[in-house]
Amino acid sequence: MQSALQARSKLPDVGTTIFTVIGQLAAEHNALNLSQGAPNFAPDEALVDGVTKAMRAGHNQYAPMAGIGALRAALAAKVETLYGVHYDPSTEVTVIASASEGLYSTISALVHPGDEVIYFEPSFDSYAPIVRLQGATPIPIKLSLTDFRVNWDEVSAAITPKTRMIIVNTPHNPTATIFSDADIERLKALTRNTDIVILSDEVYEHVVFDGAKHHSMACHRELAERSVIVSSFGKSYHVTGWRVGYCLAPAELMDEIRKVHQFMVFSADTPMQYAFVEALSNPQSYLGLSAFYQHKRDLLARELSESRFELLPSEGSFFMLARFRGFSEESDSDFVLRLIRDAKVATIPLSAFYTDGTDSGLIRLSFSKDDETLIEGARRLRSI
Ligand SMILES: Cc1ncc(COP(=O)(O)O)c(C=O)c1O
Known part of the structure; x- marks a missing residue:
């Protein structure tokens, strides 16, 4: 037509x-x-059975806007065990309809027209378009072409009074690098005493090799206080077609993110949320x-x-x-x-x-x- x-x-x-x-x-x-x-x-068959069971038990209508309570509680418990920080399930954990939705809701809620958002290239493809849709300016910084590490001096030089957000992604798609202790220290130093929000895309948080440690922003209180962490069940449970993920942030930030989430999708799929409560009760499901x-x-x-x-x-x-x-x-x-x-x-x-x-x-x-x-x-x- x-x-x-x-x-x-x-x-x-x-x-x-x-x-x-x-x-x-x-x-x-x-x-x-x-x-x-x-x-x-x-x-895992048990995960698929969990969804079927939830559907048959009648869990087919809207879930609460922030996600079912049992899943938020299970996520808060998991994060506390793994990363040693407590997020309040009622105000600081939100179940989202995919990491993609979490990225969109977060950027849309916190970035204003005229703001600048620093991110690293090569990068996952949605960051810059989402920033542009807010009337803000994406500021790409290239990772080193030899080892794909962040040059923090370049980041420092790129920060201006308009910088509202830095988007980080570890483990990194597409280069498969992970942040080191030194990266974390530089990020802390650069954002200290600023109002810069860190949007941390941690969809591959459970896929780190050779005994290395995943540096979630949640592990570092100083960073956690200014970070929104986005993760995805799709990646961790081999179900990228089930659009369910989760978002962690201090209540002040989460409050704003939920306002966008509520009007964009309202809530994530209900039966999957019940199945993930069961899946999380077995830590091996992500630790393995x-x-x-x-x-x-x-x-x-x-x-x-x-x-x-x-x-x-x-x-x-x-x-x-x-x-x-x-x-x-x-x-x-x-x-x-x-x-x-x-x-x-x-x-x-x-x-x-x-x-x-x-x-x-x-x-x-x-x-x-x-x-x-x-x-x-x-x-x-x-x-x-
Ligand atoms: C780095 C990164 N962030 C976010 C996403 C999106 O995840 P989801 O499928 O949960 O929307 C992907 C998917 O490939 C990704 O690689």
Whole structure:
């Protein structure tokens, strides 16, 4: 249908995301998909049964706006055990309809027109568009092109009186790096005595490798007091299609976030919330995740050890970067298209995670796949 109206776009430069484009191409070419972070294996049967049980028990209507009380209490208890800080379930924990919704509600609630928001590139794709939709300015700071660490001196130089928020993401998508003690200390020092809010995207909080520690903002009281933490059940329980996550913040900030959440979605899916209460009663359901994914990381790395790719270290998340610049001068997008067409395997060019399309000859591989897919994907990548 042709509209008689002209939509005045708020995001004129935003088109279909690279994930959709690559997904469609992968399907057309019957390519194996190592591009998306969505697992291709089934979640725990007991979790699925938990949802069915909740539906049959009649939990099919609106949940309370902030989430069912039992889930908020279970989350507060988990966070207190893991990170040693108490969030009040009634005022400081909110169940959200996905981490994506949590990011949107938080930025929309706390960032005003004219504000500046610092974030790091390469980055998850929603941060900058959400900031722009508020009439605010996203300020991207590039991670080092060699090891993808934050240059805190650059952050310091980028902070102005208009800086309202810094968005951090550890473990990091797409580079698979994690924050160190030194990163935390610099972040503390830079935000001390400012009114800067930290939005901490911790959707991969339970996927940290080689015995390393996840630095949740919750672990550091000084940071927790100015942080909104966003996490996702979808990532931790292999159910990215169930749009449920959670958000932690001091009551003053959470109060504002809930105002947006309430008018955007009102509440997250009810039966899933009941199932997650049960799942959280077994800490192994999240504590076992690092070992589960470390096995997959190591399997993919081993299978690619004889390939021409240089693999970058993966410290956490479901991802690994692979450098092809050593054997090809193609742009990363052209290289990814060739991989889909010729090797029948789909990956993501790292340039897709930059607003200016920085291309350093790297692709992102996802290992949230069953072992057979990883072995076959690596075999196809070795053929290039
Ligand atoms: C860093 C990061 N943040 C947020 C999200 C969104 O999570 P959700 O599926 O819960 O909306 C993703 C999903 O890929 C992600 O990688």
